[in-house]
Amino acid sequence: MLKLSQLKDISQLPDLVLCPLDSWDLISVAGEDRITFLQGQLTCDLTNLKPGQQTLAAQCNPQGKVWSIFRVIVLKDRVLLTQPKSVTAKQLPELQKYAAFSKVEIKKETEYQIFGLAGCKSAAYIAKNADASAIHDQSRLLEGDKGVIIKQPYPSLRYLMIIKNEQAKELIEDIKDQASIYDDSLWNAMNIASGVAFIEQETSGLFIPQMLNLQALDGISFTKGCYIGQETIARAKYRGANKRALFILTGRATKAPKAGQNVQVLLNDNWKRVGTIISGCQYGDGHIEVLAVLPKDSNAGDVYQIQEIEGSALYYAPLPYEIEEE
The missing domain is CATH 3.30.1360.120 (Probable tRNA modification gtpase trme; domain 1)
Structure with a gap:
């Protein structure tokens, strides 16, 4: 195979x-x-x-x-x-x-x-x-x-x-x-x-659905009534409580990225942790792509790295859909 x-x-x-x-x-x-x-x-x-x-x-x-x-x-x-x-x-x-x-x-x-x-x-x-x-x-x-x-x-x-x-x-x-x-x-x-996230064991129980862009993928109903966790999810929509979203990052690394690893951004010549990898992959030439939860106001021109993979370098890539504003 x-x-x-x-x-x-x-x-x-x-x-x-x-x-x-x-x-x-x-x-x-x-x-x-x-x-x-x-x-x-x-x-x-x-x-x-x-x-x-x-x-x-x-x-x-x-x-x-x-x-x-x-x-x-x-x-x-x-x-x-x-x-x-x-x-x-x-x-x-x-x-x-x-x-x-x-x-x-x-x-x-x-x-x-x-x-x-x-x-x-x-x-x-x-x-x-x-x-x-x-x-x-x-x-x-x-x-x-x-x-x-x-x-x-x-x-x-x-x-x-x-x-x-x-x-x-x-x-x-x-x-x-x-x-x-x-x-x-x-x-x-x-x-x-495709910008569609699925949760692994390492990231289970960490993020609300809007941080994973589920509202943009028709995965949340805001009109059906009560369900487990509904109060927090509704608050994130109607009060603007959610400040994070799912992004695609692409670049190069010596190893395949893994769910739960940390994403850092380069700010003023220093690396600052800003997010978490939900899923990652690596092609045969060392090219990598990841889905990562980052601040919603992340800059498309920022440079990122995976904290656990020395020498990795990642950049913003556009999602194939629009993220709805809360």
Whole structure:
């Protein structure tokens, strides 16, 4: 299986790439109360989502700090939450402890698997082998409840595929001679370039959702009513209490950046700590990209470094979306 370190930059992406997302978990929430239960736990509004539809969302503690960010996918008989494996041990018990008085079953999903499909030929592959309508819809439930295909944001043409075990086995057998198989370090790099953050264990419980730009990605409902952490999140919006946001930084380093490492800015010939890395990646030529929480008033001309990586140098890169003002 190929790694991101074997790819010089994203422009060299092969025409068809399959990424088994082995470093990701699927969390299943089933039972007749699953929608009302999650409505009181997550930042998104699930009440209008139909089977096959999806949204980003966060699960927060009572202080409004994010345990995890998910892509929330509604199926006919359950709701699936995608997240990095490293955070599950911390996040899952926090969700399960609120379930005692609801008719829900919360566990790691075992019937479905998760893949990323990317490259200029990915749409043609899906149209031929799965469902031609899926390449046009934001998300699409496959016939026979075999899974769901979700079109992903910039960069490149790419799809998140959540499919049942039998179909996953068939997919791997069919595509192995047609596609380049990369581990999920490539998928992580694409998420960084798209400005979409997912929380690892090292950064769980540290930031409110607006610091991770979730309001700009339709991951927060400010009208649905109460949920865990809602008071802090609403205060950040209506009182302008949030002074930090998620930024993309790009540059060079001798090692791959890691979640939880410190970002410093050069001020008056001295380095000052100003932020935290949420996720990072390194291409084969030493080029790095990170998502970092920094002050909202950070200057686009500033020079940064990662405190834990000597000689690293990073610069501001524009997000592919606008950050809404609080």
